[in-house]
Amino acid sequence: MKNILIVDDHLQITEVLKEYALKEGWNPFIASDGETALELFSKQPIEVVLLDVMLPKLDGFGVCKMIREISNVPIIMVTAKGEDYHRIMGLDIGADDYIVKPFSPNEVMARIRAILRRIERTEENQHTIVRLTYDNLIVYLEEKRVTIDEQEICLTKRELELLWLLLSNREKVFSRDNLLDSLWGIDYFGDARTVDTHIKRLRAKLDEVNHTNWEIATVWGQGYKFEGRK
Template structure:
């Protein structure tokens, strides 16, 4: 059996010394790396030859990282990790709402970035496994496939981000029970990163929109004002 092809990571970063360090660490982990410094060049590059993952800085010359992320999500599902020096929570939330899969804040340890990259690439590998090799469980009408990060209803399937899927699993484990934002945060982020309860609201908003779009307007998740959310199977 021939060895698997090396994964390609596109680093979009205008701080050259930082980008070079990241490239060295990623190459040391057997990945192919390409660097871009001008934000305006990113979308054409991805259209021409999609990488396996993008490390996307927020503040770039030529074009803002959030704007780039928004356009990429109109035609590509390539994993995107937002990299930013802005620590305001609204920037993190906006990045996730636009379709980013994860974010990491400067300053950071290069090893942490490599670990996040590997985690996202493993997620993609699980998503592309043959359906017969996955473990799916029914949750009151919805069928959740925890290997593929996929939810199915009847003959239709919807793939979710890691955060959205974890949130749905947490709610579905306790149908009809109200779960607080704090408890859901513990389900979403097991690496003790500093986030606020608004992260839960952001994921719920995205999750409801996707469920309704794919499953005939049904959202399955109810808001309980001032308390949290609950899953109501139909």
């Protein structure tokens, strides 16, 4: 049974989501503030976190940052309608996805199902190829590590998956829709700006160490690819 952590200070919302999660066969843990969320996370093996931004004691951004210090568990941020800066900030600090209030409980469940399917696919792939190398770049899938010239680059789970996908298909151009389907799942209800934000953040982290023989390239009007120059 999958453990899902639902963090929201509105009792009606958490009760509805809890009921839907139970129908999916998941085990929901509920927190109404940021401190309780972190306490539950430290005590339970959580597979997915559904995290509201506006919380008592410690807001969702603070919770997300602290979880990212110790775990790459998928995090879906919940933001208010029209608060684009919340969405962007959430993605910048390591959230994997976002959903906007008001939302349909069925949509939330679809997002979680998509994430769980992606985790299962990644775990299956770990039994085949577990490391990819190009020039001074090494990606260790099983260990969830990335190094450039033996210097470790700290990536979120989603960023690592994005790099792995591009690197394992060198020179292949992925459209934003291709990347959304591959990494976020066909049930994803967001937009292509999510991909652009993750690419921007991934590039910034990779650029911390010099790499003249390769890059994550933009193919204008088409999408993105891993481009080698060796």
